[in-house]
Amino acid sequence: xxxxxxxxxxxxxxxxxxxxxxxxxxxxxxxxxxxxxxxxxxxxxxxxxxxxxxxxxxxxxxxxxxxxxxxxxxxxxxxxxxxxxxxxxxxxxxxxxxxxxxxxxxxxxxxxxxxxxxxxxxxxxxxxxxxxxxxxxxxxxxxxxxxxxxxxxxxxxxxxxxxxxxxxxxxxxxxxxxxxxxxxxxxxxxxxxxxxxxxxxxxxxxxxxxxxxxxxxxxxxxxxxxxxxxxxxxxxxxxxxx
Amino acid sequence: xxxxxxxxxxxxxxxxxxxxxxxxxxxxxxxxxxxxxxxxxxxxxxxxxxxxxxxxxxxxxxxxxxxxxxxxxxxxxxxxxxxxxxxxxxxxxxxxxxxxxxxxxxxxxxxxxxxxxxxxxxxxxxxxxxxxxxxxxxxxxxxxxxxxxxxxxxxxxxxxxxxxxxxxxxxxxxxxxxxxxxxxxxxxxxxxxxxxxxxxxxxxxxxxxxxxxxxxxxxxxxxxxxxxxxxxxxxxxxxxxx
Numbered sequence: 001x002x003x004x005x006x007x008x009x010x011x012x013x014x015x016x017x018x019x020x021x022x023x024x025x026x027x028x029x030x031x032x033x034x035x036x037x038x039x040x041x042x043x044x045x046x047x048x049x050x051x052x053x054x055x056x057x058x059x060x061x062x063x064x065x066x067x068x069x070x071x072x073x074x075x076x077x078x079x080x081x082x083x084x085x086x087x088x089x090x091x092x093x094x095x096x097x098x099x100x101x102x103x104x105x106x107x108x109x110x111x112x113x114x115x116x117x118x119x120x121x122x123x124x125x126x127x128x129x130x131x132x133x134x135x136x137x138x139x140x141x142x143x144x145x146x147x148x149x150x151x152x153x154x155x156x157x158x159x160x161x162x163x164x165x166x167x168x169x170x171x172x173x174x175x176x177x178x179x180x181x182x183x184x185x186x187x188x189x190x191x192x193x194x195x196x197x198x199x200x201x202x203x204x205x206x207x208x209x210x211x212x213x214x215x216x217x218x219x220x221x222x223x224x225x226x227x228x229x230x231x232x233x234x235x236x237x238x239x240x241x242x
Numbered sequence: 243x244x245x246x247x248x249x250x251x252x253x254x255x256x257x258x259x260x261x262x263x264x265x266x267x268x269x270x271x272x273x274x275x276x277x278x279x280x281x282x283x284x285x286x287x288x289x290x291x292x293x294x295x296x297x298x299x300x301x302x303x304x305x306x307x308x309x310x311x312x313x314x315x316x317x318x319x320x321x322x323x324x325x326x327x328x329x330x331x332x333x334x335x336x337x338x339x340x341x342x343x344x345x346x347x348x349x350x351x352x353x354x355x356x357x358x359x360x361x362x363x364x365x366x367x368x369x370x371x372x373x374x375x376x377x378x379x380x381x382x383x384x385x386x387x388x389x390x391x392x393x394x395x396x397x398x399x400x401x402x403x404x405x406x407x408x409x410x411x412x413x414x415x416x417x418x419x420x421x422x423x424x425x426x427x428x429x430x431x432x433x434x435x436x437x438x439x440x441x442x443x444x445x446x447x448x449x450x451x452x453x454x455x456x457x458x459x460x461x462x463x464x465x466x467x468x469x470x471x472x473x474x475x476x477x478x479x480x481x482x483x484x
């Protein structure tokens with residue numbers, strides 16, 4: 001079975017519309033390219049109990065889980081405590097993280113900074129070959145920060161370990177509307193029931209009316225489905241295949 | 243108690259990274275401006291059982307729920323069926339929607355188009371004074387389409403009914419890092435425990451290091467908290483207040 005993933009975004013600032021999250025869309029694209037199936041994204045407030053409940057559920061339901069946000073030194077950074085509670089673990093300081101903070105902050109180092117050395121007991125540090133600050137992994141949960149630049153750098157340092165069997169994709173752009181297209185799609189799915197088939201209308205693009213996506217982990221199954229779809233489609237409906 | 247809201251985005255295309263959702267961020271901004279507290283966003287695949295479970299949970303946990311996506315005429319448009327299942331209702335065709343589709347498609351009208359006239363039995367149509375196609379409301383669940391332009395037009399046609407007591411906001415931009423700032427924030431929260439207080443570091447802006455947001459539905463409480471925060475803050479740390 002290919003890997004499944006869940007993403008939990010933690011932050012009042014997203015729910016209150018102060019910032020637009022960029023991490024989930026980035027991670028969905030990256031994981032798809034790696035062949036990982038993202039099954040669910042959840043956005044929740046900076047509240048320990050909610051985080052604990054969501055992390056426990058996501059960790060059980062997915063092969064890997066990524067959290068984004070809530071890992072700084074202030075009062076609203078409660079992700080570590082939430083993940084620890086989800087796993088029934090204590091929060092402890094990791095000496096390697098303390099050392100990094102000591103070197104970085106020197107004489108300015110205070111208790112707030114040291115909060116960033118905390119992790120759930122039993123967790124491990126990963127990916128610190130290529131980034132200054134390692135990523136905390138607790139069982140199958142990767143704890144990433146909300147700041148997009150750092151989120152990306154950290155993910156890049158661990159991305160290869162998630163690589164799975166690729167998902168192949170073909171796009172067919174058509175000049176007919178979804179209503180007319182529907183019967184061709186239904187027919188195609190009867191012949192290729194394992195095909196991942198998407199249909200996305202485009203109202204503002206004069207070139208085509210619908211983008212149809214065909215996907216499979218089996219390249220020859222995909223090409224067979226594509227041929228069948230093109231055979232079913234009225235010739236004048238086809239705009240292009242990519 | 244002020245209104246709470248939940249948002250469910252339905253679509254494989256978001257989870258697979260093919261499109262970046264714009265509706266949740268838009269709706270979070272709009273609802274915040276109206277004084278509504280968005281408590282949770284969930285992104286799930288086009289699967290009837292998952293939709294039914296999520297809608298049932300969200301409907302129970304929030305005052306209002308908005309779904310986005312999955313309402314067209316093709317095989318992957320299963321939101322109506324999912325919402326109906328969540329509420330233990332049948333799917334029925336609404337004559338008013340059939341009439342709109344008949345006028346729009348004329349002789350081309352087919353069964354796929356007529357799928358767009360379906361709704362959960364017991365639902366109602368709202369907001370059709372100002373848009374061509376009304377919005378389906380099932381109990382406290384508003385069913386909106388995924389296409390951003392239409393999503394916005396439909397929300398605008400119903401937005402005023404969600405207006406609640408406003409949430410007042412002040413932003414304080416500071417030139418000190420979160421680690422040093424943390425104790426001032428903690429002290430402020432001891433004095434103003436009901437304050438909604440956010441702290442957002444900014445690494446790429448040379449003007450300030452952290453944006454602090456203070457929020458309350460009580461304007462005088464907010465102004466009191468702001469005065470207290472400015473009193474606590476070292477004078478040289480303050481960049482600006484907006």
